[in-house]
Amino acid sequence: MALQEKSFQSFNQKDIVQAWIYTPIRKPRGIVQLVHGFGEHSRRYFHMILKLNEAGFVVAADDHVGHGKTAYDSGNWSDWGDKGYMTMAEDEHTLRKIVQEEYPDLPYFMYGHSMGSMIARCYAATCGEGIDGLILCGTSGVFPNASSLISILKKLIDEGKGEKIDPTYIEKLFSCMTDRCENPITGNDWICGDPDVVADHANDPFNNFAAPPNIRSLYYFVMMMDTIVGTKWAEKVPASIPVYNIAGDQDPVGQYGEGVYAVSNWLIETGHKVKTKVYPGKRHEIHNYRDIRDEVEDGMIEFINDVLYK
Template sequence: MAIHEVEFKSFNEIETVKGWIYTPIREPIGVVQIVHGYGEHSRRYLHMILTLNEAGFVVAADDHVGHGKTAYDSDNWSNWGDKGYMTMAEDEQKLRELIKEDYGDLPYFMFGHSMGSMIARLYATKYGEELDGLILCGTSEIFPEMENIVSELKAEIDAGNGEQVDPDYQNRMFEWMTERIENPNTPNDWISKDPDIVADHANDPFNNFTSVPNIQSLYQFAQMIQQILGTEWSEKVPTDIPIYNIAGDEDPVGRYGEGVYAVSNWLLETGHQVKTKLYSGYRHEIHNHREIRDEVVAGIIDFITEHARVKAN
């Protein structure tokens, strides 16, 4: 495996996004672009990246504005810019353009986890022609209280407070995630039943759950969620993109499976090809849980290998 560091100017015209392209040692058969979630960074997917490389896939990933190495280098964890909710999706297209320079003829797949799945779903509405397959992991339907939070955030922005940081809004967005967990040890126990994974997440200097995005940035995050609801969203996604929708059935982000199936049903109602798989007894980060991560990645590889082969033929 070879690792190539890349960087490019963000769509927000403020940040320089840091990214990486991981290449296999043999002739590649396709490309997978990994889109990470809220409050984390792309190198938390190294197990998946290495396994995909071994299977013959080039892997590309970046750290979003306000996240990971991008934020670490600029010391800007709070401000995602003022260019709107498509900023991160547009940055993924910029990374895609870099990939095209060397691997433009290969089948191309996007994997998005959590907020990354929201970004991928937005990406598919504008750049769906770029995709040969889409993998959604830990995706969402709607968060409780989101309409009220959106209205309050918009009022704050209209009052000129968009660049202020108020942890209360982020707390309200996420505090309900542990409601079904008996005696949670931390507010982030919804991530995984494995305490080592939760601790690793908390101790990672490139994660930023403690560095709260400003009001304008949280408003963009909330708008992402609002823009990917119902058949109004799925009818904008090209119907020839095969989609693999996976999650844990104890994941609150996907409303314990109900929200995951809602997303798949929207897609089915608008004529899409969707395969849905829930992992029983697991929470949000199924791709990191040591008991099942090999099985999860194997399922992803089976999906993308099948559709890479279809394109090649």
């Protein structure tokens, strides 16, 4: 595996985004752009990245503004800028251009987990041209509490409080996440049923659930959620893009499977080819369960191969 470190100016005109391109030792046969989730960073996907490399794929990944090494280097963990809810999607577009300049003739796939799946869904609806396949992991249907926060947060922004950090609102957004976790030890037990994964998440210095986004950034987050709901969103995604939608059936982000199937149904109703797989008994990070992560990654590679060799 060859590793290139990249950096580029964020769409927010404030941050420098840190990114990486992982190249396999064999001749590459495609690109997978990996879009990580809320409060984490892209190197939590090393197992997946290596598996994709071994299967012959270039992997491109960055750490979003307010996240990971991008935030670690700048010290800015809470402010995503003031350029709107498409900021992270626009940054993914910049990374896509960077990697496709180096590998212009390779098929291109996008994988997004959790908030990353929401970014990928926004992106596919606005810049879907040329995407050969979309993999959504741990995505959400209608996220509970999100729409009710929009007007509240917008009012605070209009009052000049957009840069204020108030954890009350992110706590309200995530208030029901452990409802189905039996005897939860931490507030993040919904992430995975493996306590080692939860502990690793909590101890990772490039993760940061302790520094919530400011009010304006959280507003952008819930606005992004609001734009990817229903067939109104799905019809904006080019029907030529096949979708692989995967999750755990004990994942509160995907409403315990209900939201995951809702997303698939919206896409099917608008003429898309969709494959859905829900893993029984598993929570949010299905790719980090040691007993099924190889199965999850093999399924992704199988989906990509089906697209490439159909």
